[in-house]
Amino acid sequence: MTAPSTGDPATIEIEVLGRHIRGTLRSSTIAASFADQLPLTLHFEDYGQQEKIATLPTALDTAGAPSASSAAVATIAYYAPAQALVLYYENVGRYPGIMPIGAVDEIATLRALTTGFTATIRLRT
Numbered sequence: 689m690t691a692p693s694t695g696d697p698a699t700i701e702i703e704v705l706g707r708h709i710r711g712t713l714r715s716s717t718i719a720a721s722f723a724d725q726l727p728l729t730l731h732f733e734d735y736g737q738q739e740k741i742a743t744l745p746t747a748l749d750t751a752g753a754p755s756a757s758s759a760a761v762a763t764i765a766y767y768a769p770a771q772a773l774v775l776y777y778e779n780v781g782r783y784p785g786i787m788p789i790g791a792v793d794e795i796a797t798l799r800a801l802t803t804g805f806t807a808t809i810r811l812r813t
Contacts, residue, residue, distance in 0.1 A: 698723050700790070702775075704807040707797050711764055713790035718766060721749035722773070722789055727810040730773065732801075738778035740798055742807075747771050753787040764790040773809075 698719070702709040713719040722744075730742035739759075748766050759765050759776040767774050769785040777795040780786070792798070 699812040700726065700809055701812050702792065702807050702809050704797060704801070704805055709792050709794060709797055710812070711790055711792040713764070714788065716753065716789065717751045718748050718753045718787055719789040722766065723811060727808060729806060729808045731804060731806050732775070733804045734802065735774075738776065738780055740775040740777070740801070740805075741767065741770070741772050743770065743772050748787075748789075750787060756782055756784040757786045757788055758782040759786055759788060762791045762793075762795050763788050764792060 697715050698713040700711045700713060702711060713723055725744065725746060732740040732742040735741045750766070750768060759774070759780045761776060761779055763776040765774045765776065766772070766787045766789055767785050768787060775792060775798055777799040
């Protein structure tokens with residue numbers, strides 16, 4: 689499947705433990721760069737009881753992305769220093785390297801997972 693251009697938002701699906709979480713990617717270069725890598729199966733770990741984090745196989749194109757940002761509940765972001773995809777289930781303050789790329793529709797499933805897990809992320813058609 690072809691990733692959307694930077695002008696088109698994309699809908700994604702995150703499959704974890706038989707559950708499907710829907711998300712939307714922003715219209716941006718960094719989000720398009722992420723969509724180009726889909727589908728992906730990643731191993732996530734909890735970090736700080738506020739986010740789930742997984743290392744991406746390839747760095748994203750961060751052209752035009754902020755060098756620092758905050759992340760609200762339900763934000764999907766790229767954390768550049770760790771080349772990681774982050775799913776936030778709590779609000780975090782502003783930090784260098786956080787680059788929001790989208791949002792998920794629900795966080796209860798993510799918040800309930802207390803151990804590492806594998807998830808598959810796909811573009812939805």
